[in-house]
Amino acid sequence: MKEAMRRPLGSNSLVSLFTLGSMRAASSQEAMYSVVKEAFQAGINHLETAPTYGPAESFLGSSIKRLEQEGMKPEGGWVITSKILPGAEIKEGQRQIKKILARLGKSKIDNLAVHGLNLQEHLNWAINGDGAELFKWAKQENMVNQIGFSSHGKTSLIKEALSSHFFQFCSLHLHLFDQERLPIAREALREGIGVMAISPADKGGRLYEPSQTLLNDCEPFHPLELAYRFLLAEGITTLTVGASKPSDLNLVKRLINSANPLNPLENEVIERLKSKAEKRLGENLCKQCKKCLPCPNNVPIPELLRLHNLAVGYELVTFAKERYNLIGRAGHWWEQLNSTACKKCGDCLPRCPEHLSIPDLLEETHKQLVDSPKRRLWG
Structure with missing residues (x-):
């Protein structure tokens, strides 16, 4: 296993530069196990999941248990982030959190996120409504360390959520080909809020299946490599990778410590990309x-x-x-x-x-x- 550098995701979690997203490996228990094992060997210590990812949480919990029995556990243990959809009443939310922990086989997880803080009513629920009481209860019961959110919503809503000082981390759409939310991410990082990029490979443009034109424009880099390096050089805490098989982590294994600033050639290629697109x-x-x-x-x-x-x-x-x-x-x-x-x-x-x-x-x-x-x- 590689020694991998880690960055703070909020105040309580140190995570690898890449996070294993569990949704695409939920086709079977064995698929999940093989991908989590490869993630461990690549130096990843952070796992991201959600109840809406089908059987992912259960498969993940079983895989972690099996790997630990085989002596495979990151230094300091696995950091786990799961999510809860906004809008639940307190008792229902408590039931959902208990089920998350049961599926994962844990009495506590590091991070719990509002899954899809996309509307004003979601934010109101989280910071002033039943969500606020629910998260307070979960912390008091020592079930979670930190509260965060993922958002596919408008920039103005994300800014409002971050300025509330209620959340310790966030998951945002941050991509080489869509930099609208990058200034928000930079500000969050300055404030000590952890920032996770949502699927730069898939949501960033299905960069694992680039056109020949894009491959040519990015030479000598693969488009996905350049997209990863762009975000890592910006200081984004961690990038999610939705692997369905171990080989999907090959590039991650090579870039697991690549947090240095962009080099002159990388900057040149990014400028070339922009220039060719504009033309x-x-x-x-x-x-x-x-x-x-x-x-x-x-x-x-x-x-x-x-x-x-x-x-x-x-x-x-x-x-x-x-x-x-x-x-x-x-x-x-x-x-x-x-x-x-x-x-x-x-x-x-x-x-x-x-x-x-x-x-x-x-x-x-x-x-x-x-x-x-x-x-x-x-x-």
């Missing part, structure tokens, strides 16, 4: 300033045009299609309206500093990305 997009590049908002028809213009940027600029077409066709099918986890909600009223046009033909671009985005929706892994 491909030409006058249709959306710079994500959001001055087109608010839309009178509630069309999420910047998010839709971000997908257009990714598909055309970086040839992340498969990823962009996957995200586009999830719109309206994932509740508060994702946008509700796609490009067809645009009525071509022109309200946004005079506000766009790039003078984009936004209605036409939205129509083009829909034609390019609309497809049969794909099933999500778990709830």
Whole structure:
């Protein structure tokens, strides 16, 4: 097993630069065991799971027990983060937390997160409602050390959650190809709040299956390697890796201690990526300033045009299609309206500093990305 460096996730947990996300290894008990064993051998000490990941918690608990019986346990023990969906009343929440611990075979876990703090009502529940009482009880009963949250919500909501000083860590969408939340992450880190990046490999653009164009643009690096290095160099506490088989951790094993600043070649390639994408997009590049908002028809213009940027600029077409066709099918986890909600009223046009033909671009985005929706892994 490699000696791996660790960073503070909040005030009570020291975690490896990579975190094993358990969702993709939940196909069988043996699959989970083999992946957790490989994670241990790679130097990972942090495991992330949730009740909504099917049987992941139970499989994880059994795998940890078996590995420890075989003498495989990280120095200081495993750090475990699980989650609870917002909205539960106190008694129901207590029942859920007890079940989490039972499935994991633990009397206590390090970190408990609000799973999907995506709406204002979720934040209110967590810091002023039943959630606040629930988390206080869990700490008093010595069941958890720290409280945090994951969020797929708006930037303004995430800022409000972090400024409440209620949470010790957060899980955010932070990606090389989507840097909107990076300033929030930097501020959280300055405040001593741990920051976990949600799946830079998958949610960052399905970078484990890059197009040939993206491979060429990233030479001599693999796109996923560059994406990992970008976030690690920014000081992000830990990056989640959703491995389904041991070989999915090969790159992690090589980068487990790669927290040094970007070197000149890495910076050069990242600039090259940006330059080539801008050239491909030409006058249709959306710079994500959001001055087109608010839309009178509630069309999420910047998010839709971000997908257009990714598909055309970086040839992340498969990823962009996957995200586009999830719109309206994932509740508060994702946008509700796609490009067809645009009525071509022109309200946004005079506000766009790039003078984009936004209605036409939205129509083009829909034609390019609309497809049969794909099933999500778990709830």
